[in-house]
Amino acid sequence: MSMMHAPQLGKAPSTAHVMRWVIAATLPGLAVMTLYFGLGILSNVLIAALWAVAAEALVLRLRHRPIWPTLNDSSALLTGVLLGASLPPASPWWLIGVGVIAAVVVAKQLYGGLGHNPFNPAMVGYALLLVSFPTHMTLWAPPQSLWPDSLWPQIMGTLTTSALDGLSGATPLDAFKHKGDAVLASEFWASSPLPDGTLNAWRNIALAWLAGGVVLIAKRLISWHIPVAMLGSMMLLSALFYANDTSHFGSPLFHLVTGATLFGAFFIATDPVSAATSRQGKLLYGAGIGVLVILIRNLGGYPDAVAFAVLLMNLCVPLLDIVSVPRPVGQATARPDERKSAP
Template identity: 50%
Template sequence: MALIRTSSPHLHKASSTADVMRLLILATLPGLAAMTFFFGWGTLINVIWACLLAVGFEAAIVKLRKRPLGFYLKDYSAIVTALLLGLALPPFAPWWVTMVGVFVAIVIAKHLYGGLGQNPFNPAMVAYALLLVSFPVQMTSWTEPFVLNGSEGSWNVLSFGQTLGLIFGSIDPALMDAYTGATPLDAMRHRSGLTTEEVWRSVPVLSEGIGAWQAVSAAYLMGGVFLIYRKVFTIHTPVAVLGSLAVISTLFHIIDPSSFAGPFFHLTTGATMLGAFFIATDPVTSATSNRGKIYFGIGIGVLVYVIRGWGGYPDAIAFAVLLMNLSAPFIDQYTQPRTYGHAKAKRGMKGGS
């Protein structure tokens, strides 16, 4: 029987890569809507701008590689990469930050390794990590939810035009200072000697505005459950990510509740749900066997907590995913399932092989 040698993602039913990518795009819409509602037009603008750039960079690099343009553009992989990066960026991220990030994701992290299926690292997370290290001010200026910025129940303080002007530089950036503040993870990480209880009571973003981040997390959770229902991926990786993060945060919270936040805080703030369901499950850069996916997800959950608790960055999804991407081939080597017709699985590195 002839075998078709292709790179992942490997599909086992009558679905194309484009079909899977369209489902991923559809599943992110609740999260995008929630972020737009609570944090203004910036996220929607960033996503649209990133997608336009991704299509342009994808077309240019495919043309440069002398590959069929239509074949690569129709799989929507560039759109998904840009969408995930746009969702991760702060709503007021300048246009050039998005442009640099999309260029790195599409040209360097994806096509430099041969294109879809050949990249060892998640392109969106490569771009996000590079932007966070290179432009810390722009990448940490997060918009406060409208419940904290004096909107008195209005849907948005800044109009679409004002937000567009801030992002593309036609409005004085000083205006942005009135609408930005710390995220819950920032507030908990830089507590200035306060206990966890004191931070919860004294910091408005935790005492009054935490519901906005929890609502966004719930929206991404809904999208992730939809993808599991449609069998885009299995439950192993997201459950392992969320389960390991919940277990380790619970242990430290029990040991010292005045210094460590509880599991619900870690699960419902930051990019936890987005990372668990939309980033860690990337079939190209994650582990492939069911057992391997569990180890892969546990590694991400533990690394997220370690970096959040003792690292220099409040949120850690990008760094945790990239470190586990590096470990995925090793995990695959030692978690190979038993081949049909063989008594046991062939795992690990055999001498002379």
């Protein structure tokens, strides 16, 4: 064992190291999703990853940048995996391609590549797809066998519209959103609106994402501030809504285990490039996302809102970074007088 002089600083993890660990941490979530929704989840992730690497390589070539060193940091791969994980099972290849190109080429490389993108690339791709192709993006087939019957024609996009309609199902958030104002929440749940086990499936998926997120926090690859602030503000605000009117709004627990809540809190909102940087900024950023998610879910037009909430808070990050500059030890204010530091 060799002796080291002070300061005993650890080596900062490389970008590639962080990215690969985040990809590894998505595995439990992806595995449980595949268990419930079939191989369509894995095909999404695989196709999205291929598109992402190909798109990144093409843009780097056009920009005359070194291709291998950049591809090797696995950031494009991670964008592909995250986008693939958020799409409905067995999405057609072209849909995934459009989303990934919007994410990697437009949201990331057009702004200057990794580290320069103001918006979370995967969520830009997702929001573009959600706005552009609503019919494809709301096709959540209910939990079924590992190998769904029409997996291949679905991926190739050769299925007719009527056959697609036959496959379609709703996520719990979707069904709850469209129950109509006249139907009370108690009546809605009593009418067993979803196939058996759907809520269980979503709860277990949420727990798997949580497990992956805890690993990332334990390995100090993400800090706890953003997920905790986001989930906390979501719970608080949804509890207020629920306490005010239990018959029309979902309970805090319902909001916690459905949709992209936990996936978003640990894997999307924590993107180090597009999130706020200081601790205080991260808390404000996470809390803002949570508030927006609940507001849009309860009062807005879309059933889920993690993508929109993250993009809107990405817009606020430059301001958050200004108001949350940490105060250096020994200084009275966050921004010590610049004249003092001048010679």
